[in-house]
Amino acid sequence: MTTTTPILLTHAEIADLRKEFGRTSLMGKTIDAHINELQDFMRLPIDVPGHGEAGGYEHNRHKQNYTFMNLAGRLFLITEQQQYADFVIALLEEYADKYLTFDFHVQKNTNPTGRLFHQILNEHCWLLYTSLAYSCVAAVMSDAQRTRIESRIFEPMLEMFTVKYAHDFDRIHNHGIWAVAAVGICGLAIGKREYLDMAVYGIDRNDSGGFLAQISQLFAPSGYYMEGPYYHRYAIRPTCLFAEVLQRHMPEVDIYNYKSKVIGNTVNALLSTAYPNGQFPALNDASRTMSITDMGVQVAVSVYSKHYGVDDNLLGMAKIQNRVWMHPCGLVLSRALEKAEEKAVIGMPFWPSVELNEGPDGTHGAQGFIRMQDKKGDVSQLVMNYGQHGMGHGNFDTLGISFFNRGQEVLREYGFARWVNVEPKFGGRYLDENKSYARQTIAHNAVTVDEKCQNDFNVSRADSVHGLPHFFSVQSDVISGMSAFANQHYDGLSMQRSVFMLALDELESPLLIDLYRLVGEDEHQYDYSHQYEGQIIRTNFDYQSHQEVSTLGTDNGYQHLWNLASGKPTDTGLVSWLQNNTYYTWLGTSSNDSCEVYFTRTGANDPSFNLRSEPAFIYRTHGKTSLLASVVETHGYFNEEFEQSVNARGKVSNIKVIGHNESASVVEITTADSIVTLMVSNQVTAQTSEHSVTFNQKTYQFNGHYAVEITAVKQEK
Amino acid sequence: MTTTTPILLTHAEIADLRKEFGRTSLMGKTIDAHINELQDFMRLPIDVPGHGEAGGYEHNRHKQNYTFMNLAGRLFLITEQQQYADFVIALLEEYADKYLTFDFHVQKNTNPTGRLFHQILNEHCWLLYTSLAYSCVAAVMSDAQRTRIESRIFEPMLEMFTVKYAHDFDRIHNHGIWAVAAVGICGLAIGKREYLDMAVYGIDRNDSGGFLAQISQLFAPSGYYMEGPYYHRYAIRPTCLFAEVLQRHMPEVDIYNYKSKVIGNTVNALLSTAYPNGQFPALNDASRTMSITDMGVQVAVSVYSKHYGVDDNLLGMAKIQNRVWMHPCGLVLSRALEKAEEKAVIGMPFWPSVELNEGPDGTHGAQGFIRMQDKKGDVSQLVMNYGQHGMGHGNFDTLGISFFNRGQEVLREYGFARWVNVEPKFGGRYLDENKSYARQTIAHNAVTVDEKCQNDFNVSRADSVHGLPHFFSVQSDVISGMSAFANQHYDGLSMQRSVFMLALDELESPLLIDLYRLVGEDEHQYDYSHQYEGQIIRTNFDYQSHQEVSTLGTDNGYQHLWNLASGKPTDTGLVSWLQNNTYYTWLGTSSNDSCEVYFTRTGANDPSFNLRSEPAFIYRTHGKTSLLASVVETHGYFNEEFEQSVNARGKVSNIKVIGHNESASVVEITTADSIVTLMVSNQVTAQTSEHSVTFNQKTYQFNGHYAVEITAVKQEK
Incomplete structure (x- = not known):
């Protein structure tokens, strides 16, 4: 009947892991940390509580129970300490006593409810980890114990997921991966292989559901997951765990080569979105602080290392994670880092720039990630969204950007309006302000037209459109850039955004250059919004600070914005601020009059x-067809504690629009030492096309998508 | 003529320091770090610029010049690398060329100006460090070089400080220590010992000026410096440097035993104000981020270790500093840490609670610092100001408190309104908002009466009054507390604040209890203000968020406060917030009706x-004689990245005022498991006095300044 061998480990592998115990390798540190965490938890009395609120004690306790059973199962095998098996068995017994006495939770939202949790997603997690733990300790349990636990917990759960909630089991969705992985792993654990088949091929074995259908359909050809990295990293853990299970128990699928290596491809795509410090950009309704140290990403990096190979960037990420997956896959990574560090110091990862296409065939726009390293090694990262709407989680921010350097997000994503698991904050769920503010266009670094949200905050309309890539160009050491159109997001209006990073010798860090072009038939109001953090240091124009403040508008997120002050720059506006240790100076202008x-x-x-x-x-600003142009200079250093301040003013002095038309846009940027002329094609044309435009009697000619000319100016010394 | 030996180092000591070069001891790390910093700076071309703005390039460059000459002088001796001596000599030559060609700066505020800097304070610093550097390299200079540098830099500077600005030289002020130390050290460096005498005994050698007068008069008997730790740590560096000079060159003064060890006493007082993470409370118009890692405090900790002995708290501080003074004094500390760490891990410092008296004879009130450690070792620190007004820097916040735990300030000091050295922010000087907001009573954790500032923001009135200590009691492991009166700070009103930390088994951290009693003849408005940081999580009362916001008032700091929302608790009010990883819940009430x-x-x-x-x-609230009472509970844990939240609600459910009169106050606090009755004496009486008060037909009797009774309540399970 029951398999009594661990699902994810062989005896030889266990012996290998045991050798790391007590060492200072990543695996040794991981084992040590897990033992400490588990020991802390085991000091508490065993508890299997009844129903509670999301984020409340009961919810958390069930989560801790499965988390620590999962660790204890493996630690029992690695350390051969019987106490860890005893802990798992005692807790399973307690669940066996109580599980069927719990009724289903009362349904509060659209998600089906479980007996332990308010939504079955969490119950899937419980089943997945508990099944793995069970497979590690089943060999030291009696037949009677096993029968009791299987019949009172695992079988009813399998029944619930595949019969009661059968309609949900085959749905293609990131939650669906948890469902199939849990069911498949549990089936293996209790020796009912039919559940593994169902998990892999769907309830009806017709490829419309199941793990293979999920991984074939959820990701774009680039590997990008449309809900963004925050949701992607949540799905990546069961994806990688279950892939590893299939590799071992269904080798005929050859899962790591399945569909042109979709597993490796999507792990790689996820990792390539991360900022240099390991945090994920909060694309699409996401936490601002989720990072590669997430356990799921640890599993993914370990799995990737074993099956697709290790490189310096993966090693750099493993260093940030400071852990590996406690599994033979993690051991490969741990050993690779140990070996590499004998030769050289492994630095922060410097992931290549990448454009991740979207949609089933990769034609629904893309997400662009450009990185450039400065002379001191710091990496600036520029992210632009010109892909599709992220389903229910979609933010209305096509052509929105974010910008990161010196360890911090500079042009920032607000992230979701949610306090995850904070019970007094609406049970940790999404708050009303998520819709009324965080997902609105004005909450992003984008242009809001006529104080309206893109696609009128209409999800189905937004789902039907996407951005149109123009170019993504990252070959040069001097300038990298990307450009895209969004022509269906506002009625009667086409938009093009072209963003660049320019390395100039005289500047400390790459200069962010941003050309936002709007082609309207009528006069519109354009709000070019910049979400920063820190302290305003100076401006080059007078503004009026209001004595009494009211909101900037009444709807579409504007009702949440206090209008603190406003002023009219006579020409190019300058706003400079201090964020932690770094000064930033924005200079912005447009082709309009005021x-x-x-x-x-x-x-x-x-x-x-x-x-x-x-x-x-x-x-x-207001206009019909308009070009809004700006730069952000990163400069100087401030340390309040040590009372140091250098280069508080920066070196860029102006940006002006020379001209723009349907063919091209030309802007000129003045710095202390240079005049930079940037010419950008406004038409979807081939890389090799020639452009010639004339503005103010001067003709600008260039080949390709864009060109930059840098002229040294005489120093006044 | 010129002494050609280093002022602060003997040949044997240099040899000892040399042995640490390349080691991983604190001294080894310090030498290594200083070499790196110096090498970075030496890569820049030599520059002695003309006049500039405070915080601007020129100002910073002169500062860097003296900082790196000071390092280079010692590094030349320690490493025997001629390049470091050459660097000092080349820079001195450049100053010799230019110094006398610079005119005095244009005076912009009340401070006398120098030739290099906008105020002579900075020029004193320049002279002090440069003289030390010169003493290290003079032996490898020619007579002609020495003569030129002494006659073109040092002698004119001495002339300026002791003749042109003679009236300032003998002023008792923290800046004055820089003046006398610089002059004394320079005199030694160029072999004119008369300047050392003048520096020690004053221009007129009559004890009304000079270093000995300064250190005799600047500090209270407790060692506290009335302007607060931020200004104290600035004065401590020349104090310790010059003490060490006198120990070596004027041993007859026996400086480290002078005036009952005033040097050691004041270093100890400074260190004992610091929060557990090493930051100084921003008492009196100070930076929020100044900490013991400041170079001056490094020198002080090293000097203290050599001359007064090392203990675990000093070792803990040295670990936070991660450096020592590059001097034999620092070597003592470095060796002590090395030796201690062979035996045990040195943890964070846990400084004893201390009451630091104020005023020349210690009778002008005090500053109270109470610390209590929780079960996990975290230290909570409670600070109350019941001393005197800090001269020009005085904030109007007598009886103000601040509270710190879990690595963060919870009830916070705003600190000064100043962006030090940020040139575009008014040259880095104090901003108008420093007076209009930061120094006002309402900016502090205190009670503001009738929307007025204490002492009507009148400095001379404030200078003439001070707090009256009632008790400072820190012997118990269960409860620590302090109480004081301020009876002259508002017309017709006496105030008493009694603050406690209470350790209850059921609570994670000590509970802050705060009883603020006001005795007025007439009806007043009392604003009991709490400066927190983070996100409001919940309240127990309805409040109205304003659609348009205006200021809370028109003057005394109120004009800077947006009135965002307000509501009327029916009984005890509850406000709970999340600051980083920790929840805090405040419960507050009063003896008034509404x-x-x-x-x-x-x-x-x-x-x-x-x-x-x-x-x-x-x-x-409004009332005549009133008792305001509150608690702050520290509880739970939130981690956004790992999406964990525990104990978001806390365990304290109520606080109520049982009664208060001229004899005593009684409050009752209800928690999940206990009822706590706290009785506090309201009269300045002996520790042994007996109290008996009757409220609502119940008589409360206790001995001494206060008493606490804790009654277990039945669990409803």
Whole structure:
């Protein structure tokens, strides 16, 4: 009947892991840390509580129970300490006593409920980890114990997931991977292989459901997952765990080569979105602080290392993670790092720039990630969204950007309006302000037209459109850039955004250059919004600070913005701020006659203080077809503790629009030592096409998608 | 003529330091770090610029020049690398060329100006460090070089400080220590011992000026410096440097035993103010981020270790500093740490609780610092100011408190409104908002009466009064507390604040208990203000968030507070917030009939964005003689990245005022498991006195200054 061997480990592998115990390798540190965590938890009395709120004690306790059973099962095998097996068995017995006495939770939202948790997603997690733990300790249990636990926990759960909630089991969705992996692994653990088949091929074995269908359909050809990295890293853990199970128990699938290595491809895509410090950009309704240290990403990096090979960037990520998966896959990575560090210091990862296409065939736009390293080794990362709407989690921010350097996000994503697992904050669920603010266009680094949200905040309309890539060019050491169109996101309006990083010798860090072109038939109001953090240091224009403040608008997120101050730059506007140790200076202009800059802060119409209080400045202008152009210079250093401040003013002095038309845009940037002319094609043309445009009697000619000319200016010394 | 030996080092000592070069001891790490910093700086071309703005390039460059000459002088001796001597000599030659060609700066404030800097304070620093550097390299210079440098730099500077600015030289002030130390050290360096005498005994050798007068008069008997730790740590560096010079060159003074060891005493007082993470509380118009890692404090800890002995707390501080003074004094500390770490891990310092008296004879009130460690070893620190006004830097916050635990300040000091050395922010000087907001009573964790500042923001009135200590009691492991009166800070009003930390088994961290009693003849408005940071999680009362916001008031700091929301708790008010990883819950009440809680944020009437945007909540009530009572519970854990939240609600459910009169106050606190009755004496009486008060037909009797009774309550399970 029951398999009594561990699902994910052989005896030889266990012996290998045992050799790392007590060493200072990553695997040794991992084992040591897991033992400490488990020992702390085992000091508490065993508890299997009844129903509670999401994020409340009961919810957390069930989560801790499966987390620590999962660790204890493997630690029993690795350390040969019977106490860890006893812990798993005692807890399983307690669940066997109680599980069927719990009724299903009362349904509060659209998700089906479990007996332990308010949504079955969590019950899937419970089943997956507990089944793995069970497979590690079953050999030291009696037949009677095994029968009792299988019949009172595992079988009813399998029944619930594949019969009661059968309609959900085959749904293609990131949660679905948890469902199939849990069912498949549990089937193996209790010797009912039919559940493994069902998990791999779907309930009806017709490829419309099951793991293979999930991994074939969930990811774009680039490997990108449309809901963004935060949700991707959540799905990556069962994906990699179950792949490893199939590699061992269904070798005929050849899972790591399946569909042109979709597993490796999607892990690689996920990792390639991360900022240099390991945090994921909060694309699409996500936490701002999720990073590669997440356990799921640890599993993914370990699995990738074993089956697709290790390189310096993976080693750099493993160093940030400071852990590996406690499994033979993790051992491969741990040994590779040990070996590499004998030869050289492994630095921070410097992932290559990458454009990740979207949609089933990769034609629904893309997400662009450009990275450039400065002379001191710091990596600037520029992210632009010109892909598709992320389903229910989609933010309305096509052509939105974020920008990161010196260890911090500079042009920032607000992230979701949610306090995950904070029970007094609406049970840790999404808050009303998530819709009314965080997902609105104005909450992003984008242009909001006529104070309206893109696609009118209509999810089905947004799902039907996507960005159109123009170019993604990262070959040069001097300038990298990307450009895309979004022509269906506002009625009667086409938009093109072209963003660049330019390395100039005289500048400490790459200069962010941003050309946002809007082609309208009528006059519109354009709000070019910049979400920053820190302290305003200076501006080059007068503004009026309001004595009484009201909101910037009444809807589409504007109702949450306090209008603190505003002023009218006479020409190019300058706003400089200090974020932690670094100064940033923004210079912005447009092809229109007039503009106004608003300084805002979130927090209006927020009766439960659900929003964070965060500042932004918005460059507002009016026009028909318009080009908005700006730069952000990264400069100087401030250390309050040591009372040091250098280069607080920066070196870029101006940006002006020379001209723009349907063919090309030309802007000129002035710095202390140079004049930079940037010419950008505004038409979808071949890389080799020639452009010639004339503005103010001057003709600008260039080949390809864009060109930059840098002229040294005479120093006034 | 010229002494050609180093002022602060003997040949034997240099040889000892040389032995640490390349080792992993603190001294080895210090030497290594200094070499790297110096090498970085030496790669730049030599530059002696002309006049510039405070915080601008020129100012910083002169500062860097003396900093690196000071390092290079010693590194030349320690490493025997001629390049370091050459660097000092080349830079001195450049100063000799230019110094006398610079005119005095144009005077912009009340401080006398120098030729290099906008105020002579900085020129004193320059002279002190450069003289030390010169003494290290003079032996390898020619007579002609020495003569030129002495006559073109050092002698004119001595002339300026002791003749042109003679009136300032003998002033008793923290800046004065820099003046006398610089002059004395320079005199030694160029072989004019008369300047050393002048520096030690004053220009007129009559004890009204000079170093001995300074250190005799600047500090209270407790060692506290009235301007607070931020200014104290600035004065401590020349104090310790010059003490060490006198120990070596004027042994007859016996400086380390002078005036009952005033040097050791004041170093000890400074260190004992620091929070457990090494940061100094921002008492009196100070930076929030100044800490013991400041170079001056490094020198002080090293000097103290050599001359007064090392203990575990000093070792813990040295570990936070991760450096020592590159001097034989630092070597003592480095060796002590090395030896101690062979036996055991040195943890964070846990400084004893201490009451630091103020005033020349210690009778002008005090500053109280109470610390308590929780079961996990975390230290909570409670600070109350019941001393004197800190001269020009005085904040109007007598009876103000701050509270720190888990690595963060919870009830916070705003600190000064100043961006030190940030040139575009008013040259890095104090901003207007420092007076209009940061020094006002409402900016502090205190009670503001009738929306007025204490002492009407009148410095001379404030200088004439001080707090009156009532008790400072830290013997018990269960409860520690302090109490004081401030009876002259508002007309017709006496105030008493009694603050405690209570350790209850059921609570994770000590509970802060706060009884603020006001004795007024007339009806007043009391604003009991709490400066917190983070996100409001919940309240137990309804409040109205305003659709349009205006300021809470018109003057005394209120004009800078946006009135975001307010509501009326029906009984005890509860406000709970999340600061980084920890939840805090405040429960507050009063003996008055009604109250209102206001949620505010700084930023109004701040036309240059000089203030940080920070939240507060204010419990407002009206009454004559009133007792305001509150607790702050520290509880739970939140980690956004790992999506963990535990104990978000806390265990304290209520606080109520049982009664208060001229004899005593009684409050009752209810927690999940206990009822705590706290009785506090309201009269200045002996520790042994007996109290008996009757409220609501119940008589409360206790001996001494206060008593606590803890009764277990039945669990409802």
